[in-house]
Amino acid sequence: MLLIVALAVAQSAWAKEAAPAAEDPVLERRVMELSAELRCLVCQNQSLADSNAPLAVDLRNQIREQMQQGMSERDIIDFMVARYGDFVLFRPPFKLTTLLLWLGPLLALVAGLAALFYRLSRRRAAAEVELSESERARAAELLRATDEADRR
Numbered sequence: 001m002l003l004i005v006a007l008a009v010a011q012s013a014w015a016k017e018a019a020p021a022a023e024d025p026v027l028e029r030r031v032m033e034l035s036a037e038l039r040c041l042v043c044q045n046q047s048l049a050d051s052n053a054p055l056a057v058d059l060r061n062q063i064r065e066q067m068q069q070g071m072s073e074r075d076i077i078d079f080m081v082a083r084y085g086d087f088v089l090f091r092p093p094f095k096l097t098t099l100l101l102w103l104g105p106l107l108a109l110v111a112g113l114a115a116l117f118y119r120l121s122r123r124r125a126a127a128e129v130e131l132s133e134s135e136r137a138r139a140a141e142l143l144r145a146t147d148e149a150d151r152r
Contacts, residue, residue, distance in 0.1 A: 027064070027067055027068065028064075030067060030073070031060060031063050031064045031067060032049050034063055034067075034073050034076060034077070035047060035048035035049035035056075035059075035060050035063060036048070036049040036050075037077070037089070037090055037091070038059070038063075038077075038080060038088050038089065038090065039087065039088050039089065039090050040053055040055070040056045040059075041055060041059075041084060041087070041088065042055050042056070043056065047090060048060055048063075059080075063076055066079070077089070086098050086101075
């Protein structure tokens with residue numbers, strides 16, 4: 001009985017307050033949809049909707065407040081981009097300043113393949129060693145001796 005009470009008390013200590021939600025479920029759905037399109041600035045590859053980081057919670061609250069003030073989703077996105085840059089967007093636009101974001105993975109792949117082919121070609125060139133006449137004769141002699149031993 002004492003164990004059950006101790007577990008119940010310990011479990012309630014781990015409980016947290018629920019994240020604030022708008023009283024309007026339609027507004028909350030809009031907030032979460034827009035938050036899913038924006039990147040958490042302190043998390044690695046998470047959206048604002050997925051993140052529980054304090055900054056993500058603050059940004060979701062800010063989005064909620066802006067929507068309550070009547071701002072459109074485009075206005076809110078423009079505000080976030082003006083404040084944090086194109087990095088805040090999960091799908092940044094293709095322009096000169098985001099060129100590396102779009103082409104970086106392709107450039108890394110090409111560089112990796114080039115390094116692989118270079119290394120393989122050097123290994124192949126190192127494997128093709130020329131033998132002198134005396135080394136060729138010695139190799140042939142060893143092969144003949146091995147053949148004769150195998151026949152016995």
